[in-house]
Amino acid sequence: MMKRKQHFWLLVAIFVVNLWVARPGMGLVVSEVMYHPAGAGETLEFIELYNDRAVIEDMTNCAFTNGIEYIFEPGTKIGPKSYLVVARDPAALQEAYGISGVRGPYTGRLSNDGERIELSNGGGGIVLSFRYDDERPWPLSPDGAGHSLILARLGGDPDEA
Numbered sequence: 001m002m003k004r005k006q007h008f009w010l011l012v013a014i015f016v017v018n019l020w021v022a023r024p025g026m027g028l029v030v031s032e033v034m035y036h037p038a039g040a041g042e043t044l045e046f047i048e049l050y051n052d053r054a055v056i057e058d059m060t061n062c063a064f065t066n067g068i069e070y071i072f073e074p075g076t077k078i079g080p081k082s083y084l085v086v087a088r089d090p091a092a093l094q095e096a097y098g099i100s101g102v103r104g105p106y107t108g109r110l111s112n113d114g115e116r117i118e119l120s121n122g123g124g125g126i127v128l129s130f131r132y133d134d135e136r137p138w139p140l141s142p143d144g145a146g147h148s149l150i151l152a153r154l155g156g157d158p159d160e161a
């Protein structure tokens with residue numbers, strides 16, 4: 001049976017860990033990555049950002065600077081609790097999924113072997129850093145089988161499989 005005081009410190013520890021995870025971003029997380037779509041050409045590669053805050057996130061001057069390269073157009077915004085998809089071929093992705101508002105194209109590829117993705121702000125500071133992998137304990141189904149990689153838990157460590 002845990003004593004009350006130990007309980008308290010456990011809660012404090014959980015709180016601190018969550019804060020640490022939330023700190024690097026602007027309330028942004030990578031919520032989904034399609035790094036190895038099925039089929040030739042990999043035209044349906046995409047990365048999805050999610051704004052977990054209750055305020056609009058202005059992406060002006062933000063850019064993917066590692067893994068892929070893409071500079072967000074001035075005035076690009078992500079609404080509260082909303083998603084934004086950046087694709088290698090926005091038109092192809094919109095067609096395939098019947099969605100709209102997809103940004104891109106980005107240059108480079110999302111590595112099929114896993115790599116680190118970094119999002120920087122206008123000052124060059126890294127606001128989001130995330131690494132995925134195609135080997136266990138990461139799920140294997142996103143690696144060419146037509147599935148995407150999805151963030152399992154908000155507030156969880158995105159570097160963790």
Ligand SMILES: [Ca+2]
Binds near residue numbers: 036
């Ligand atoms: Ca790829």
Ligand SMILES: [Ca+2]
Binds near residue numbers: 109
């Ligand atoms: Ca890459």
